[in-house]
Amino acid sequence: MRSERSWPPSRWTRFLPVRCPIMTEPEFSRAIRLDTLGAAPRTLTIAAEATERAALARRFGLLALDSLEAELSLAAEGEVVTLTGRLLAKATQACIASGAPVPAAIDEPIALAFRPAPTAGQPDEEIELGQNDMEVMFHDGAAIDVGEAVAQSLALALDPYPRAPDAEAALNEAGVKSETEAGPFAALAALKAKPKG
Structure with a gap:
């Protein structure tokens, strides 16, 4: 099985490791310090503001992103943080044939694991995951960005070939x-x- 190290992953590589792009200011950032997490699940709800939704719409080539929120649960075991929850969004995509607006209502589960990023000078480890395994994102040892995780999950949930009537x-x-x-x-x-x- 191949490993994936760049964003965006395709719909067919959604169970492979994903490295976040290097960005000075992610469009939808919600950082959580690792030292605030433990084995007991921590629940939270996050929602993108209008300016964040507009920036994400530009990033993903959407005509509009009217809403984006997620109900999440975080639990840490050693250096690995597991994120589960649900993604809710309303977007408008452009038809691949005519460019006409295509509404998209998204209500999907999220499940991924944050793992420590490879150290400098060390090649990325090849991680082979089964169909039932979680996506993998890397963290820097200090914090995880659940907003970026939700943004990437949104991209995976969108129809790659939207069609209008x-x-x-x-x-x-x-x-x-x-x-x-x-x-x-x-x-x-x-x-x-x-x-x-």
Whole structure:
């Protein structure tokens, strides 16, 4: 299994390690000090403000991000912090064919583990995770950013190919064939319809 070390991860690598991008000021930052966490779960609710939602919409190419909040539970075991909870969001994406607005209502569980980042000069460790394992994010030993974790979870939850009701018509007008028209069965049907010489 491959390991992933850069953001954004694809929908098919959501169970692989994710390294946060280097940013001076993350759009939606909610830092939690590690020395405030223990084995007993700590619950919290976070919500993005209007300016934060606007910045995240630009980051993820959204037409709008009307709401973003998460109900989270944090528990630490040694240097590993487990985050679980639920992500709630309302966004507007652009149709991949026509650019028309496509509403998106997101209500999904979140589950990931924060682990210590590799030390300087040490290559990233290859981590192989099964389908039921959590995503992995790295921390600096002092704090974790649950806001950035929620932002990345939002990106994974968004439809990578949003389609408006007029998407098929827009694609046909642009000369793009549908899967039915371009598939192997369409080619077979064309052969059958061809007059025999």
